Amino acid sequence: MKQLHEVIEVPAPLEQAFRYTADFANIEQWDPGVTESQKISTGPLGPGSRFRVVVKAGLSRTAMEYVIKEFEPPHRIVLEGEGGSVHAVDEIRFTETGAGTRIDYTADISLGGLAGLAEPFMGAVLERVGRQALAGLQRALSEKGSPPAESTVRNLADRLILPGAFGFTRLGFESRKRHWKPLPEILDGRTAVVTGATSGLGRVTAERLAGLGARVVLVGRDAGKLETAREEIVRSTGNEDLRLERADLGLVAEVKALATRLKDDHPSIHILVNNAAVLPTERTVTDEGVETAFATDLLSPWLLTRLLIPRLQESAPARIVNVLSGGMYLSGLNVDDLEFENGNYDGSRAYAQAKRGLMVLTELWAEELAGTGVVVNAMHPGWADTPGVRGSLPGFYRLTRKVLRTPEQGADTIVWLAAADEAGEVSGKFWLDREPHLSAILPGTAGTQTQRERLVEELTRRAA
Structure with missing residues (x-):
């Protein structure tokens, strides 16, 4: 058996350092020797929580399962890992200091089988691996990242369309993920409102934000699905600070009523995620006589945001995150026919135009709110395997299903924009x-100044 022992100090507060490190689903963010990590048990962190961790050594990969054996938040945790020929027991102690937190990490590692024969000669190698891992943890809990800058190469790939479209796939996500900085933030004391929170990207976003400690308000049309989502999120995260709001966001009256309830019930709102959307296969109108995609995908987030x-x-500091789509790239703004009343109806075009409108609003709000502490950004989840894609775009789904992202991958940037410190430094992107x-x-797709002004006028008129 080889014992590794390292001590580091980080500026992160004790609670943050403990929660981030104890959740071994985060280990791939800071340990360069780990290629994959995920929590495979349900429920909040605690004794018995299990994690799948893939460790690399040269060209080989070893899948290990770690289990929390002792759990004393926020001061101590013991995990036991087993996989291949490796057995490990990690004890991590956390001590508050005047400048942050001291982390005392001890790992007892045993090698079995043929690898065990080489164990006496591997001390230096294991020590180097241990130092690299703790250096990574120290960086994760110390360095404040800067928001990524614009890239000429990235812009060229977007303009060439096919390279940009490759980036929408699961493969694009996995390629970019290798270069990300860790996300150690916690959201205790912050309130997040997530629309369309019962399935797909919204459901994942709500769970991830709850897992970071936020109070999450789940907004959806179906009371039964809202309750199911609440139960599942509590069971997964242990965070019971969830609120449910039933509202049909296709109706102006219900959006106004929702905004009133949110302001009455929540003295502070720090995060608004405009995620709810529909992609109709045929033209329909709401009970208020408004075309469904326009009402739900553009008029609703505009009105809810304006009211909040x-x-x-x-x-403040606060964030607004608008969930868009790559289909927006193919659409401009026809402010004379926002509800597709003329010609043959195409649900995909109606959806794309609504998302283009929401991008325009993102840029306008960023200008309006500059200097107020509220940042506004839009995001594209890539091509993700969600109920909306399967139900509304069956042909596209059949063609691309092998490269579609998981909902968790699609929602990652929503969570990053809502939580990461560096994401709070940029707006309108x-x-x-x-x-x-x-x-x-x-x-011609970005919208002229006249078109942008007309869009706001039309939204104001329809929401009156």
Whole structure:
């Protein structure tokens, strides 16, 4: 058996350092010797929580399962790992200091089988691996990242369309993920409102934000699905600070009522995620006589955001995250036919135009709110395997299903924009995989100043 022992000091507060390190689903973010990590048990962190961790050694990969054996937050945790010929027991102690937290990490590692014969000669190698891992943890809990800058190469790939489209796939996500900085933030004391929170990207976003400690308000149309989502998120994260709001966001009256309830019930709102959307296969109108995609995908987030902006400003620093789609790239703004009343109806075009409109609003809000502590950004989840894609775009789903992202991968940038310190330093951008991308690639699709002014006028008139 080889014992490794390292001590580091980080500026992160004790609670943050413990929660981030104890959750071994995060280990791939800071240990360069780990290629994959995920929590494979349900429920909050505690004794019995299990993690799958893939460790690399040269060209080989070893899958290990770690189990929390002792759990004394926020001061001590013991994990036991087993996989291949490796057995490890990691004891991690946390002590508050005047400048942050001291982390005392001890790992007892035993090698079995043929690898065990070489164990006496591997001390230096294991020590180097241990030092690299703790150096990575120290960086994760110490360094404040800067928001990624614009890239000429990335912009060129977007304009060439096919390279940009490759980036929408699972392969694009996995390629970019290798270069990301860790996300050690916690959201205790912050309130997040997530629309469309019962399935797909919204459901994952709500769970991830709850896992970071936020109070999460789940907004959806179906009371039964909201309750199911709440139960599942509590069971997964242990965070019971969830609120449910039933509202049909296709109806102006219900959006106004929702905003009133949110302001009455929550003195502070720090995060608003406009995720709810529909992609109709045929033209329909709401009970208020408004075309469904326009009402749900554009009029609703515009109105909800406008009504909540004063509360977000009072709660600053605050974030607004608008969930868009790559289909936006193919659409401009026809402000004379926002509801597709003329010609043959195409649900994909209606959806794309609504998302283009939401990108325009993102840029306008960023200008309006500059200097107030409220940042506004839009994001593209890539091509993700969600109920909306399977139900509304069956042909696209059949063609691309082998390269579609998981909902967790699609929602990652939503969570990053809502939580990461560096994401709070930039506003008005369009993001994919934590990187800024062009918001328009075809001539005439960004919207002229006149079109932008007309859009706001039309939204104001329809919401009156």
